[in-house]
Amino acid sequence: MPPPTLRNKLTSIKGVRLAGSPSTWNIDIHYPPDSPRGIIQSVTPHNDTTPGDDSIPAPLVLPALTHPHIHLDKAFVHSARQYAHLLPSTGSFQEALSFTTEAKQQFTVPDVLQRGEWLLAESISNGVTAMRAFVEVDHTVKHVCLEAATRLQNQWKDACEIQIVCFAQDPIFSTQYGEENMDLMQKALEEYPQIDVIGTTPYVETTIEAAKRNIDWAVDCALQLDKHLDFHLDYNLDSGKEALVWYVLHSLEQRGWTSSATTKRVMLGHCTRHTLFTDDEWCRISRIIHENDLPVSFVGLPTSDLYMAASPEQKVPHDRPRGTLRIPEMIRKHDLDAVMGVNNVGNAFTPWGPPDPLFLACLGVGIYQAGTQDDARLLYECVSTRARAAIGLSSSPSSIDLKKGQSPDLLLFHHRDLTGCGVARPCGTVAEVVWDPPATVNRNVVIGGRLKSSGFSCSQSESIYHFSGE
Numbered sequence: 001m002p003p004p005t006l007r008n009k010l011t012s013i014k015g016v017r018l019a020g021s022p023s024t025w026n027i028d029i030h031y032p033p034d035s036p037r038g039i040i041q042s043v044t045p046h047n048d049t050t051p052g053d054d055s056i057p058a059p060l061v062l063p064a065l066t067h068p069h070i071h072l073d074k075a076f077v078h079s080a081r082q083y084a085h086l087l088p089s090t091g092s093f094q095e096a097l098s099f100t101t102e103a104k105q106q107f108t109v110p111d112v113l114q115r116g117e118w119l120l121a122e123s124i125s126n127g128v129t130a131m132r133a134f135v136e137v138d139h140t141v142k143h144v145c146l147e148a149a150t151r152l153q154n155q156w157k158d159a160c161e162i163q164i165v166c167f168a169q170d171p172i173f174s175t176q177y178g179e180e181n182m183d184l185m186q187k188a189l190e191e192y193p194q195i196d197v198i199g200t201t202p203y204v205e206t207t208i209e210a211a212k213r214n215i216d217w218a219v220d221c222a223l224q225l226d227k228h229l230d231f232h233l234d235y236n237l238d239s240g241k242e243a244l245v246w247y248v249l250h251s252l253e254q255r256g257w258t259s260s261a262t263t264k265r266v267m268l269g270h271c272t273r274h275t276l277f278t279d280d281e282w283c284r285i286s287r288i289i290h291e292n293d294l295p296v297s298f299v300g301l302p303t304s305d306l307y308m309a310a311s312p313e314q315k316v317p318h319d320r321p322r323g324t325l326r327i328p329e330m331i332r333k334h335d336l337d338a339v340m341g342v343n344n345v346g347n348a349f350t351p352w353g354p355p356d357p358l359f360l361a362c363l364g365v366g367i368y369q370a371g372t373q374d375d376a377r378l379l380y381e382c383v384s385t386r387a388r389a390a391i392g393l394s395s396s397p398s399s400i401d402l403k404k405g406q407s408p409d410l411l412l413f414h415h416r417d418l419t420g421c422g423v424a425r426p427c428g429t430v431a432e433v434v435w436d437p438p439a440t441v442n443r444n445v446v447i448g449g450r451l452k453s454s455g456f457s458c459s460q461s462e463s464i465y466h467f468s469g470e
Helices: 081-086 093-104 109-126 144-155 178-191 208-225 245-254 272-276 279-291 302-308 327-332 357-367 373-382 385-390 430-435
Strands: 006-018 024-030 039-045 060-063 065-071 128-136 161-168 195-200 228-233 266-270 296-300 337-340 410-413 443-447 450-452 465-467
Touching: 006 410, 006 443, 060 430, 065 109, 065 266, 065 296, 065 357, 065 385, 081 093, 109 128, 109 144, 109 443, 128 144, 128 195, 144 161, 161 178, 161 228, 178 195, 178 208, 195 208, 208 228, 208 245, 228 245, 245 266, 245 279, 296 327, 296 385, 302 357, 327 337, 327 373, 337 357, 337 373, 337 385, 357 373, 357 430, 373 385, 373 430
Parallel strands: 006 060, 065 128, 128 161, 161 195, 195 228, 228 266, 266 296, 296 337
Antiparallel strands: 006 024, 006 450, 006 465, 024 039, 060 410, 410 443, 443 450
8 A cells, every 4th residue: 555645745725714713814835945844934814805605614724633652563453354353252451462462473564564554544544644653572573563664654754754662562571571572672672773762561560570670671771772762551440559650750860861851752651540649649740740850741542541441349330430541630730741642443452443533532522521612722732732742743732823933734624515415514613623523534634735635625625725836
């Protein structure tokens, strides 16, 4: 499958709506010499008096979407025929681990390439132009997933910026395979310069001591190699288990990993155990991070967390708590950097949900009871600008207002009739986009100033685009 076709460079997009503005605007795009990617040169009021069809609302333009945490190698296992015998039967976490381990024994480079292309094609069509992609390295798959990921990273580089995570899903300091897994991780880091991030899963180690060794090794290695760091952490709802977040923060502090010392960042994913923390404990986390200038972000993964993170104590048959990080509260109340990610799609860990970050933002409205227009804006930021900054790809973590100098990675929402009834409901605000995400056919993606061909164009929406050479 070839990457998507990108059309000629856009010089301007005219007569569009922006976040929080009822009027229409023009976006002019400039291209530095010898650069395939443009920058926004100006955002100015649209004063065109040319007669037009006023019944067609102007499309809304927002920053493109981001996957801050997604597993490329395990995507759509349930859609590949060779894994049909591994569909969930109990839906438990242990079953997901077992079935995934069995599936990994069949992974080949062509197989991972095919399923990775499915993920990329659908994600980009939804509006994703950057992702942090986890690929596992261990005694089962060795470097198969990593090899496929580096090929995809190169082949799809014009359409999506792919950060590769060299990921130790399995133990590296315990079990009979720990030493082999560690050797494979170290060789991968030596042989694949395309790796951007080191990732581990401390909680899979057999002892708390081994889990802490896992953390220290990952911190040391990432600092030494100047890589980002990403932990799957505290994925349980068991108040009797020690939360490892305190040790992670201690390890970072002891080793001097600060925002002023490096541009590399640390991400903590899942962290469902933290939903059991008191307000004082959250205040303590915030204080440690800010007082020590730690570049730490949290990513909530609600589709997986709600499906998998069950409490070990079920006193009443119908009492089955679920847990996922309360992202808006972490941002607003505790001044923490927090975002949302898709995590898994189409496998035993998460058999439901599409690779569409807007689906997550919409889900967040219900999970967090976040139904105001300000909430919608924040939720969009958490799958867009905040997510991009959290993985180290931009320095402006919050604003979805388009400004001069920004990269023209954009998502436009049109109003094409999908009903066959000759009517199209307008969707002109951030809240409308988050509350009821428009179908992919009503989304146009601009990547670095170039419009992705969607196959769903129509003359009414095409008139806003102006290309070089016209």
